[in-house]
Amino acid sequence: MIAAQFEYSAPDTVSEVVVLLKHRPGARVLAGGHDLLAQMKQRRLSPTLLVDLRNLKDLVGISPAQAGGGVWIGAMTSCAAIAEDAWVQANAGALAEAALSMGDAQMRNVATIGGNLAYSDPAADLPAALLALDGIILVSGPDGARTIPITDFFRTAHVTALQAAEIITGIELPAAAARSASAYAKQAIPSNCYPLCGVAARVTLAADGAVAACRVAATGISDHPLRLATVEGSLEGTIPSAEAIAAACGLAGQGITFTSDLYGSGEYRAHLARVLARRALSRAVAQAGGNYTG
Ligand SMILES: Cc1cc2nc3c(=O)[nH]c(=O)nc-3n(C[C@H](O)[C@H](O)[C@H](O)COP(=O)(O)OP(=O)(O)OC[C@H]3O[C@@H](n4cnc5c(N)ncnc54)[C@H](O)[C@@H]3O)c2cc1C
Numbered sequence: 665m666i667a668a669q670f671e672y673s674a675p676d677t678v679s680e681v682v683v684l685l686k687h688r689p690g691a692r693v694l695a696g697g698h699d700l701l702a703q704m705k706q707r708r709l710s711p712t713l714l715v716d717l718r719n720l721k722d723l724v725g726i727s728p729a730q731a732g733g734g735v736w737i738g739a740m741t742s743c744a745a746i747a748e749d750a751w752v753q754a755n756a757g758a759l760a761e762a763a764l765s766m767g768d769a770q771m772r773n774v775a776t777i778g779g780n781l782a783y784s785d786p787a788a789d790l791p792a793a794l795l796a797l798d799g800i801i802l803v804s805g806p807d808g809a810r811t812i813p814i815t816d817f818f819r820t821a822h823v824t825a826l827q828a829a830e831i832i833t834g835i836e837l838p839a840a841a842a843r844s845a846s847a848y849a850k851q852a853i854p855s856n857c858y859p860l861c862g863v864a865a866r867v868t869l870a871a872d873g874a875v876a877a878c879r880v881a882a883t884g885i886s887d888h889p890l891r892l893a894t895v896e897g898s899l900e901g902t903i904p905s906a907e908a909i910a911a912a913c914g915l916a917g918q919g920i921t922f923t924s925d926l927y928g929s930g931e932y933r934a935h936l937a938r939v940l941a942r943r944a945l946s947r948a949v950a951q952a953g954g955n956y957t958g
Pocket residue numbers: 692693694695696697698699700701717739740743765766767768771774775776777778779780781782783785787788789790830831832833856857858859
């Protein structure tokens with residue numbers, strides 16, 4: 665199908681983007697277009713104005729954060745650039761793996777992290793990794809700039825904490841603590857590569873080998889990506905043996921209403937959440953220096 669008619673603008677600054685969005689309620693931001701253009705061609709969305717972010721070169725790249733030793737990732741950074749970045753691979757393995765697992769090379773070269781978060785598909789890959797990594801979303805809007813912890817960002821399918829005329833400008837990630845690592849495990853839908861279920865895990869080990877901190881987050885299983893708090897709570901303070909990890913992951917479904925659709929039943933997704941949580945946690949523990957060998 666062909667999209668409905670729209671106007672097009674490609675401003676040079678974030679403030680110009682915000683002004684356009686504020687004064688044209690029918691306007692939409694265009695990043696890589698991999699979600700938006702498909703929606704427009706199917707006439708699910710018919711924006712009257714597309715505000716293209718392609719000229720905002722300041723929103724592209726990965727560089728040290730202003731404080732704390734972490735990293736800043738610009739909203740217009742492609743998924744391919746994230747997957748290939750040495751800092752991300754070393755300090756935020758779950759994010760590099762999630763980005764690399766997406767679609768195909770052509771898609772990863774064009775699709776952006778900002779678009780992936782703002783579209784808020786319940787089965788998008790990057791949100792799970794960023795939840796496990798305690799990401800912070802940087803936004804700009806008519807009232808200026810503000811930050812949103814990733815745990816507060818996703819509300820339900822395609823609904824986020826972004827206010828009218830606000831855009832994502834970047835994401836900040838904290839530096840990885842000593843004896844800390846993260847990993848992402850995914851069961852992809854063969855026809856489109858989206859996760860039927862994807863689980864990201866991050867583990868920090870104390871000097872005695874016990875789990876000092878643990879984050880586990882899943883996507884594809886519910887109306888929005890979420891942390892698996894029962895799994896986290898069960899592992900923290902324990903020595904992460906194969907048995908302890910398996911026992912913790914057995915709690916992965918607690919309190920969750922799993923999505924059931926043509927791609928898979930809720931029961932199957934619950935099973936995947938347990939299996940993938942175990943795989944992601946096991947790899948994270950091994951990479952963090954734990955003696956897990958299961
Ligand atoms: C063949 C194919 C396979 C795919 N496979 C996967 C997959 O395996 N895993 C996965 O997670 N996704 C997958 N996707 C989805 C898609 O590639 C991602 O969601 C992509 O990251 C979206 O980014 P974009 O830059 O293309 O966003 P766009 O399509 O340009 O925008 C998406 C939405 O976000 C808004 N938006 C964009 N940038 C911003 C911003 N900075 N601030 C505020 N709002 C913004 C737009 O207005 C729009 O509503 C696939 C898509 C295709 C076509």
